[in-house]
Amino acid sequence: MAEIKLVPRGRIGITVEAEVIRPDLLAGKTEDEIGRLIVWQGPRELPLSQFFEVELQGPAREETRIIIEGDVSRVKRIGQGMKSGVIEIRGAAGMYTGAEMAGGKILVQGDAGSWSGMEMRGGLLQIAGNAADHVGSAYRGNWRGMTGGQILIGGDARSQLGGGLAGGSITVEGNVENFCAIRQSGGLILIKGNAVRGLGAEMNGGTVVLSGAVESFTPGFIPQGVESDPRIGELQLEGRFARFSGDYAAGKNPKGVLYCRMDREGEE
Amino acid sequence: MAANPSKTMIIKNGYLFDPLNAIDGEVLDIFIRGGRVVPSLSGSEAREATVIDARGRTVMPGGVDAHSHVAGTKVNAGRLMRPEDHYKSVLKRTKITHSGSGYTVPSVYKQGYDYAAMGYTTVFEAAMPPLEARHTHEEMRATPILDMGAYMVFGNNWFIMRYLKEGDIERAAAYVAWMMRTHKAYGIKCVNPAGVENWGWAKNVKGLDEPNIHFEVTSREIIRGLAEVNELLGLPMSLHLHANNLGHPGNWEIARDSLMITSSLEPDSKMELEWAETKESARRRQTIYLAHAQFNSYGGSSWRDFCSGAPDLAKYINQTENVVIDSGSIPFGPATTMTGDGPAQHDLYMLTGQKWSNCDVEMECGSGILSLVYLKGSAVHATMWAIGLEVLLLIDDPWKTIMTTDHPNGGMFSQYPQLIAWLMSRKARDDTAKECHKWAYERSSLGGVDREMSLYDIAILTRANSARTIGMAHRKGHLGVGADGDVTVYDIDPKDLNVNDPSYIISRFSRPDLTIKDGQIVARKGEIVYVPEGRRYYCQPYMDEEVEKEMMRDVRDWFKYYTVGFANYPVPDKYLKNPVPIPVNVPMEAVAKEVGRWQR
8 A cells, every 4th residue: 555645735724524534545546536535624525635735655555654744733533433554644633633543543743633532442543742622532422432542642631631431541741631531431541740620520430640730639539548659450650659539429339540649759 | 396396196006005994905006186195187187197106016105103202392402412412423415405413313304304214204292391382383393394293291280280179171171272272282291190290399109099299189180181171172182191100110000090091081083174085984092092101011010020011001902992002112222211201200310320301391391301222231121122012012903003112212213114123023023032131031921922013004003093093094194085195105015025034124114215295205215305394283172262261360370480471472373384273172063062051
């Protein structure tokens, strides 16, 4: 399979919905065929070529690779539902990037929009920059979010990261804001920075690890002692962690586990 | 524009299934002129007519749904509280159709198109609270293609409870008549009588003879009173009952006892209109029409010893002539429960922990909504599936049954073809039972039921009896002379039908070759090709003016408790497109009765 290069033709006004940009769908198609695929812009259906130059290049590879050269923060749904292949976005990505993806890899060099990795089932979504709201979360109204796969965020994430998480893992190098892990029922969220409030609210399963500080601790969590260098599945943590279970505000016997690091740098 | 503006049509050579005319698969031609069935066409008319060759296919009257939740506040609340029900189920607009969305609770446009694409032309909304009548009519007005009407909820209405406590049936009848005219309602619905009023104090009623709070009126008194009112006014349909204790183990007994209450009444429709010709009687036989029997046919005493009560309930219904039920069957998968039964919805929330909402409709009724998925692997759900088929298969006379899912409570109307497959094939039931929790056959009698319904039976359950039960057989549910030219042509050759291939039955009933409404093709193989505006039926019952005057004094006296002004209460005419008022109990008859009484 060839490498498919998509070069944005310039600034996009009304956001474009381009769930056709996924490697397993573009595989084996010619430049013309790819350019003729339909995307939505508001109420209009337009060819992909209106927004991107399409180039096939490079030697045959085992997996289809899509390179997006530039900023696509106004393009939604790139890689939605993809099952295999690689998408490399050399800029910022829009909303719903990698939503419902089941396999393959998406690498975002810039920031990623809200709902990226929504209800993901497998694969890897790596965001080098910051992530907006609801990343790796359940769709509005749904109680079960991501069920598998991995999301890596190099910067910060905003609110409701991993909402309804049921499986898979999310790692954030920076900080999160409000209601991270809300209604989590499984899986793992690892936050290396700080959280604001509502961390683990209504959680009834799974694990959250917070290495930084939390501004306002969720009241329905009960302390379960202190652990040094705890091991969570395959993840070996270092340092002293206070372990909590919860959220008792949402159920009688919740199975959610929250680790908060005690020996943080600059604090006692 | 319609392809056939004269609404003149010949449907030739099809195998016709028209139970109200006792036609069981005979090859017959149907003639339609001006949107109505006629005995024949003249030579020049025949030359102008749209001719459809239905050779080798099954032809039935357009489908009639007698109980579905498709319009009004609770339906819309069901849409609002379930965005996750919409984002994966979207319908693209075409040149003639609107866009839409929604899986278990589709938007109004999608509902209309989906029903029509499935061969249904008439759908009645099962519960319209008076205060929400405007909203209900707004949604019905926006629903394309379908002919519709709505039943009004009266079972916990303050005025009704007061009059029935006082034993004043005449004033109760005057109130119902005025309310039906005011809110453009079609029939009387009674939901958990006496219980929903108690729910205002976080209570319910458990039995038929338990007086409720403040009004001190019992469920039995309300059912009996409303049924008497119904027959006094001579409404097209009988009282439509959502019985007490719905959804609770062991509730089949209260369902049976409720059905017994009206057994001494005579059905008496006094509609002033022209009746299309039928061979069988098109007039309803029943004095009570039980809603979603599946939810009220439970045995056992708890969820541990939960089992089917359908054989017991069916035994009673088989002995009586005054009952019709609709099934409220469970085809499995996602559903959104929505009823006027607030306490039942709360119990369901306590059981499932799913998201829910509840509402008290001032002096009139209540309601609740909850999202749910029916799973084959769940013991209780598997048993409910069996019960939903038992209530249709164990009642011997198909003219006592109507097939529904109580959309979207037990499942969606778009799953009717799946129900048909189970009703027509024992093998289809056995195959599903194998995928289900073992309770499906262990806790019900379904595994021992050999009955397989014919296409004739299916036509009774999906159009003929639904139309007759609700008093619409004067023009719907059959193809006698004068009936509406609503016809469904299925790509099914009855001479070559293998009922043991469920996927065949499902696909053919899901996407009929043609859906014809008023002599015009509206859908072809599932694609909407023409979008007419449907009619809105409602009753205009007459009641003695003196009684009505006294009643209005009571209404004005208590209206201070309402949050709306009296002038804003009625549904204005402009809320209805193509309104069809049905005069009932008209003055001449009433006058004659008065004279008769005076002469005695």
